[in-house]
Amino acid sequence: MKRILxxxxxxxxxxxxxxxxxxxxxxxxxxIAVINPFSGPMALYGDExxxxxxxxxxxxxxxxxxxxxxxxxLRGDASSPPQGIAAVExxxxxxxxxxxxxxxxxxxxxxxxxxxxxxxxxxxxxxxxAGDLTERGLPNFIRSGPYASSFAEVSATxxxxxxxxxxxxxxxxIKVWIEHEDSIFGSSIAKLQKELLEKMGAKxxxxxAHNFRSIDLADSILRAKATEPDxxxxxxxxxxxxxxxRTMRDQGFKPPAIMMVGTGDTFETLDALGxxxxxxxxxxxxPRPDQTEAYxxxxxxxxxxxxxxxxxxxxxxxxMTAYVGMQMLIEAIAAxxxxxxxxxxxxxxxxxxxxxxxxxxxxxxxxxxxxxxRAFPTVVQWQSGKVVTVYPKDAAQSHVRLVNLPxx
Amino acid sequence: METFFNILxxxxxxxxxxxxxxxxxxxxxxxxxxxxxxxGEFVMLAMYATYFCTTHLGINPYLxxxxxxxxxxxxxxxVQRTVLQPLQNEPMxxxxxxxxxxxxxxxxxxxxxxxxAYSLSGGYSSVAISLFGLKASGVRVVVFFxxxxxxxxxxxxxxxxxPGKAIRAxxxxxxxxxxxxxxxxxTYLLTFGLGTALAGVAGALxxxxxxxxxxxxxxxxxxxxxxxxxxxxxxxPGAYFGGLIVGLIESFAGFYIDPALKxxxxxxxxxxxxxxxxxxxxxxxxxxEVGLREQS
Numbered sequence: 078m079k080r081i082l083x084x085x086x087x088x089x090x091x092x093x094x095x096x097x098x099x100x101x102x103x104x105x106x107x108x109i110a111v112i113n114p115f116s117g118p119m120a121l122y123g124d125e126x127x128x129x130x131x132x133x134x135x136x137x138x139x140x141x142x143x144x145x146x147x148x149x150x151l152r153g154d155a156s157s158p159p160q161g162i163a164a165v166e167x168x169x170x171x172x173x174x175x176x177x178x179x180x181x182x183x184x185x186x187x188x189x190x191x192x193x194x195x196x197x198x199x200x201x202x203x204x205x206x207a208g209d210l211t212e213r214g215l216p217n218f219i220r221s222g223p224y225a226s227s228f229a230e231v232s233a234t235x236x237x238x239x240x241x242x243x244x245x246x247x248x249x250x251i252k253v254w255i256e257h258e259d260s261i262f263g264s265s266i267a268k269l270q271k272e273l274l275e276k277m278g279a280k281x282x283x284x285x286a287h288n289f290r291s292i293d294l295a296d297s298i299l300r301a302k303a304t305e306p307d308x309x310x311x312x313x314x315x316x317x318x319x320x321x322x323r324t325m326r327d328q329g330f331k332p333p334a335i336m337m338v339g340t341g342d343t344f345e346t347l348d349a350l351g352x353x354x355x356x357x358x359x360x361x362x363x364p365r366p367d368q369t370e371a372y373x374x375x376x377x378x379x380x381x382x383x384x385x386x387x388x389x390x391x392x393x394x395x396x397m398t399a400y401v402g403m404q405m406l407i408e409a410i411a412a413x414x415x416x417x418x419x420x421x422x423x424x425x426x427x428x429x430x431x432x433x434x435x436x437x438x439x440x441x442x443x444x445x446x447x448x449x450x451r452a453f454p455t456v457v458q459w460q461s462g463k464v465v466t467v468y469p470k471d472a473a474q475s476h477v478r479l480v481n482l483p484x485x
Numbered sequence: 486m487e488t489f490f491n492i493l494x495x496x497x498x499x500x501x502x503x504x505x506x507x508x509x510x511x512x513x514x515x516x517x518x519x520x521x522x523x524x525g526e527f528v529m530l531a532m533y534a535t536y537f538c539t540t541h542l543g544i545n546p547y548l549x550x551x552x553x554x555x556x557x558x559x560x561x562x563x564v565q566r567t568v569l570q571p572l573q574n575e576p577m578x579x580x581x582x583x584x585x586x587x588x589x590x591x592x593x594x595x596x597x598x599x600x601x602a603y604s605l606s607g608g609y610s611s612v613a614i615s616l617f618g619l620k621a622s623g624v625r626v627v628v629f630f631x632x633x634x635x636x637x638x639x640x641x642x643x644x645x646x647x648p649g650k651a652i653r654a655x656x657x658x659x660x661x662x663x664x665x666x667x668x669x670x671x672t673y674l675l676t677f678g679l680g681t682a683l684a685g686v687a688g689a690l691x692x693x694x695x696x697x698x699x700x701x702x703x704x705x706x707x708x709x710x711x712x713x714x715x716x717x718x719x720x721x722p723g724a725y726f727g728g729l730i731v732g733l734i735e736s737f738a739g740f741y742i743d744p745a746l747k748x749x750x751x752x753x754x755x756x757x758x759x760x761x762x763x764x765x766x767x768x769x770x771x772x773x774e775v776g777l778r779e780q781s
Contacts, residue, residue, distance in 0.1 A: 119600055121600050285744060288748070292502065292695070292704050293495070293499040295495035295736065295739075296492070296495070296736055296738075296739025296740040299492060315696060316602060316695070316696040316698060316701075319602075319696045326613060327613045327620060327622035327625075328495075328613075328620050329620050345601065345603075345696065348604040349696050351611065354611070
């Protein structure tokens, strides 16, 4: 009897010591939750972002995990801010999630990160674009990926360094029309594009806003056509971007260069316009795995791992940015020795990796608002029905040449 | 000047799209007196059906219309018979029911497509017509002529045939029509089926123009309601010319004022017409009230 009692006491003591080794609210695996839409019209990209995370987690787990624990990825389905809050509350309180990540819809990221703060959880964002997410100075919020300003910046520098030379003109002789959908997403990028391009010396001949739900955009195209721009830049979503391009074609509007920002580099645009019309269209988007290993070390390995696990090519480039973001998060947790909010922030603040350190070409250096200042989109060009990285120049493969510029 | 005429042309062609979508809605609104929020989703379903016919069955989208429209007619009959007719004496509940259908159709399509956008690319959607400096999309020209043809055919149907006359009688006063021996329920059934089939035609003809998403119906429905009220309840010419007016206003306002303000501008005109002439530009005076009074 005594022996049974002592063995039970020993088991109980072991259980207590085991649980004591984990902080309150922790499980033996480190649970990271991704907040994204996994149902509804935006689920496609939500899934893609989660796939990127899972690949980075698989990599880390194969090496023993982080801070002595294996990592587990949980999903919180959220397409709207209230759903984001509900998902965080459930995952933090019931599922003992220690770190949140996500979220390519800025409004959801905003609300969900606020909710995560109430549980003192880090919100490590990899794919939201709105500038105010970091500017609000939330103490648990860190963004590892590029944001709206980065897209505006790259579209402006690519106009100067890529398009103007291809059109054989000085930037000061280049006329630019900036078209954008009229929500804060498109408007904020367009405003910054205008500032940057004018500062560089280009002539911005027009700034056009449209509603992305419009069923006719002939007015927007005719306004732009009347100014005879050399470069037509558009920031919007897939349906309005496709409708604008179709209307351009119908109206015989042929600007020498077309550059889409944010969307326009997936099969959806290819289906809508066809390879022939898209030939030469440039797109500023998330870095893609076809870039050089010198620019994005590990990009080819990411692509191989993706194909092996999911038996297909990546659906959209968001996945690689998410993958790299998760790698940075795991590094920060390792450096912090755990998931304590203050310690992870302190570890992130110390990160100092140059550009071209990760598969996406990103480096890691966070500013005072915890925005990664070394994360930029790249520019791809449609060539024979495929998108090919063309800018920055060292990201482009050596055999890649610009095509159809100026557009015929 | 060339630009002016191009804007005029694009406004007329946009008007053709609005007319095409609105004629079916107007018929249902004017006869059955249901504010059918799901009409845009009928268009959306027809677009996907056309996409399916074209990509999976290899049917030309302009031939698919002869398959999609009858199917939508049957679908409309089923919706009217099983969902709306049981609620016939509860107009508010009918409105909620159509709203429920809207959500149901949207979410069903979301589940099927996972939100991926589809497009009918290829020869048809890329044909552009250029004449004396005027430029237009071939598929939009087809839509305009189809809307004109449908409006004429429907007017003839309503004027010359017995079922058409029954429909007109119900538009004017359903109780009097019943007293004259018209089977009102059967007229509702026929009208709803016809309105849904017209949504089917619209969906099939619009599929080559747009990138398909489960939410695309919502993009049409707001304008279609404005066209219906502007043109006049139950008036086929009203829906046709109302569509053209809205299209022209939108096109000119978008070019000469601001594309971001174009909807606001035609809604100002819409409200003004409502205040001055509540029956709409071509509706029968008083028709906006007759059908909504207590009737059974």
